[in-house]
Amino acid sequence: MFRGENGKMKTQHDVNTNQYQDKSEAYLHSQVHAQGVEFAKMRELLQKNSFKKVLDLGCGGGHVSYQVAPIVEEVVAYDVTQSMVETVLKHAKQQGLNHVTGQVGCAEHLNFAPQSFDCIISRYSAHHWQNVGQAMLEMKRVLSEQGKVIIFDILGQSDPILDTFLQSIEMIRDPSHVRDYSLQEWCNFAEYAGFRIETIEKQKLELDFSSWITRMQSPDHAAETILYLQSKVSDRVRKYFDIQADGSFCSEAVYLVLGQA
Structure with missing residues (x-):
């Protein structure tokens, strides 16, 4: 922990909350977050296993909730940032998805009873968590015996x-x-928590530099620093990330399905 401007000790959860408290609408309307072939995979898994209750862990703008709610009985949108949860509930209600509920909290401490969920889905969230190992243990605790965890992240x-x-x-x-x-770190996390890895799939993610920066409201000096770094990297780095003249680039994302060991 470190001290903020008021002298109060600040945790990683505080950093996350402060960073995202005014960005819920930006993430709701982000095309990167609203689209993805992984949604079809998620729905297929839910229907194949007849899962009824889903935890959208680190819900952000709520795209997982909107995608899976029509085919399950209950979705809990869960995020450390209250404005994110409020945005999800607002837009879920507008879509008639009244069985989407919300709760504010961190991934490392899930305030749910053991075996509360058939499926836990985390998309573009884990790279913000303070302690992934602890979060994985919590997911295992609140997951049903035949349940599945889906993780999608950079x-x-x-x-x-x-x-x-x-x-x-x-x-x-x-x-x-x-x-x-x-991928090796994710395998280690899964083994540590007692999960069995059932699916590993990689996806290419194209990121437009302007919208990537704008969505986060990154200051000009941050954008300039990133562009500077991009201009100085080796040809190997430039080729791997397919760095373009305007700063746009490609990353890899991983789709993981974990089952109870």
Whole structure:
């Protein structure tokens, strides 16, 4: 922890809340967050297993909730930022999804009874968590015996050259960023919590620099620093991330399905 301007000790949860408290509408309308082939995979898994109760963990703008609510009996939109949860409930109600409820909290401490959910879905959230290992243990606790966990997130790299670049630009853009985890790190987290990895799939994610920066309300000096870093990287980094003249680039995302071991 560290001290904020008022001298109060600040946690990573405080950083996350402060960073996102005024961005719920931006994430609601973000095309990157609203679209993705992973949604069809999520719905297929839910229907195949006849799952009824879903936890949207780190709900953000609520796109997981909107996508899966029509085919399940209950969705709990859960986020550390209250404005995010309020936005999800507002727009779910407008869509007639009255069985979407909300709760504010962090991933490391889920205020639910054991085996409360058939499926837990976390999309673009885990890279903000303070302690992924603890969060995974909590997910295991509140998941039913036959339940599944779906995690979709930006994928870190095992190669230090590539990983250093990715983590650097992520944190310059968004100070609440903790880490994009590599596939090996995700395997370690799953083993630590006692999950069995059932599915590993990678996806390419194209990021338009202007909207990527605007969505986070990153200051000009942050955008300039990222562009500077992009201009100085090796050809190997430039090619891997497909860095364009305007700063747009590509990342990898990973789709994981975990089952109870």
